[in-house]
Amino acid sequence: MAWLRKVIERLATGSSALALRMARGLVEWVKEGAGVTDFLIRLVFLAIPVIVVWSLLAATTSVMWVLVIIWCVAAWRAVQPAQRPNAEKEPDLHPEDLAELLWELAGDRKGVHLAQVAQQLTRETHGRSWSIPDVKALLKAAGVPTRHSVRVAGLGVAVGVHRQDIPGSPSPAPSSPARSGVDAQVIPATATPATPYVRDLGGGARATFTPDPTNPVRTNVAVTKQEIEK
Template sequence: MKCGIPRTVADRLARGSSIVWQRRSEALATWVRAGRRDDLTGWRAVLGPAFRLAVLGAAGWLVARIVRARPMLMWALAAGWLIAAWRASRPTTDEETEDASEDEPEQGPAVSGPEAVRQLLADLIGDRSGVHLSAVLSHLQERGLGEGWEVAELRSRLEAQGVPVRRSVKVAGRVAYGVHRDDLPAPSPSEAADRAA
């Protein structure tokens, strides 16, 4: 007996489902971890993640209750999942691969080296006192970088590069996590010499 779905379609959906599951679970885990307060210690510091985990549990329970009450909604959920899986596992054409390989040298340094990170932050800060991490993340994602990242992940990556992140940076009347102009690392001697030349 032959299967009605071609094997390549089934493989693509299986691969896409795995990608979607991984992305969603990582995004939710990052969101839960971002609730931790650095200014508190002990059990008070984990109240944020515990609350966010409870919200996720309540949302899952609510969705399950709704689907049990209206089983037809399962078709919509399944269709949404299949569409997301299909898109996530979209094969790249040779032309897209060539375009991506041409873009890599330009995009790679934007998040790779300390000097490139410092320059990116300096450009985003401009003449203001600082830049919010959400603005940095939006800037990166508009250029196809940092896909699936949350502010907490960007924060840890910046701190790993030696860039101090403040909890309260005021920009345009809003206060949020960000990088203050005063905390920007000084340019390396080679970068300073290149700018002078």
């Protein structure tokens, strides 16, 4: 009969807590009335359901059993059983690991949805199922803001983290090794010697064309005129 005693104790404890909660709520509601008129109106509203219930109880006893069942259910739910501490609770994800995960999921897109993060954490964390509220709480604890509308290519718009709000920076891509083990070298461009050429313009005038060594498309022109002896 130990189970029956536990049931009675829980119903008694729940009834006390439920009655105290209802009494406090009614008192606070009545006190919120502004002025004597409002106070009296609230008392009338309280008296009406009491009169109706009392009339139903006087008319038939079946209503009483319905009220008893409703009260027992409410009293049972008012008392929460003691929860055992979860000693195997997994630690929260480190902020640096979280940022790395966000960058990995975002890639070259505008951001990442919380649903993507929840699915990835569920796959990586064995024995635990992550939901969107869990991810949102994890991001809030790490100081990472979320946005209501984040567009991700191929997935549409949903609640997520924009890439501008992800801490740190994405990991650089590994550089490809140089071919045949030889380091690439940059050979600076050197100016080739310019060779001028002369053109006779007639009348003793000559034009000297000299290519510009610093600009291959530019040519310096110098015109000289010699006097013809008579």
